[in-house]
Amino acid sequence: MQEQRAQVLLAIGMMHPLYDRMAACGEMDEKHNNMRVCGVPLCPRCFLRRRGKETGRALGQAFADVPNEQMAFLTLLLEPTLDLSTVDAGIQATKRRIRNLVAYQRRQDPRWNLVQLTGWWEMDRDNYGDLTEFGRNKRIAMQGLGWPLFAKRLESTVWRPHLHGIVALGDVTGQEFADALRARGHDAPYQVSLKPFDRDQSVVRNIKGVIRYALKFRIERDFKGASQENCDATRGLGFVRSWWSKGDIREYVEWLMCKRGGFERLRFVVRVL
Numbered sequence: 001m002q003e004q005r006a007q008v009l010l011a012i013g014m015m016h017p018l019y020d021r022m023a024a025c026g027e028m029d030e031k032h033n034n035m036r037v038c039g040v041p042l043c044p045r046c047f048l049r050r051r052g053k054e055t056g057r058a059l060g061q062a063f064a065d066v067p068n069e070q071m072a073f074l075t076l077l078l079e080p081t082l083d084l085s086t087v088d089a090g091i092q093a094t095k096r097r098i099r100n101l102v103a104y105q106r107r108q109d110p111r112w113n114l115v116q117l118t119g120w121w122e123m124d125r126d127n128y129g130d131l132t133e134f135g136r137n138k139r140i141a142m143q144g145l146g147w148p149l150f151a152k153r154l155e156s157t158v159w160r161p162h163l164h165g166i167v168a169l170g171d172v173t174g175q176e177f178a179d180a181l182r183a184r185g186h187d188a189p190y191q192v193s194l195k196p197f198d199r200d201q202s203v204v205r206n207i208k209g210v211i212r213y214a215l216k217f218r219i220e221r222d223f224k225g226a227s228q229e230n231c232d233a234t235r236g237l238g239f240v241r242s243w244w245s246k247g248d249i250r251e252y253v254e255w256l257m258c259k260r261g262g263f264e265r266l267r268f269v270v271r272v273l
């Protein structure tokens, strides 16, 4: 955890406007007698706090009283791109499309009045030249979404924006929800994934699990084919962690913190009617 913070500070450098704020995160502010928090999403202290807050919101407000069997975990992939500055337009368009489609469905079918979604945008990255090494499904998905045709170098960074979210379906089936998304501009192969919540786990555990997964803010590469647990195990054996390049970390931080940046901007909510 501390290591990630150090990596981010190293990547942005001391002259960066966010450096002092992030470096002071966790210190006591004597004047106001409280702890300073930086609010930078890549800061482990801050994203752990944020997970707690989002869990509270989900359990106490949005999804209170929704039974497990009406809940699902959504992943929606957007177009991969070499240019991080183009992602916001894609996110805005996607949010608009989803809001419109829910509104449209509600006019046709009152079952949709109870449908709601809380999601968080997340970013991952790969090298341009990695496409051929992806597993089959990921390769098909990325080609379908529009993997860039050219890049300056094989090592050029391709950003992969996507949304993870919790969906309450009411009496709408998961199939209907996923089909509606696919029918309205999200029809690339594997672009929409909707998994019902695990019936053998409590709804609380399921929600916590999704939030932990959606707000992970990882800035390191997994070892090929390795699961999270394997990664942790290999790390314990002294393997070097594979952090993103400084340039990529800096770009990602700046994207996260631009405009009215931070955590709230990553949130996407469609409420019940």
Ligand SMILES: [Zn+2]
Pocket (backbone or CB within 6 Å): 022, 025, 026, 037, 038, 039, 040, 043, 044, 045, 046
């Ligand atoms: Zn912080």
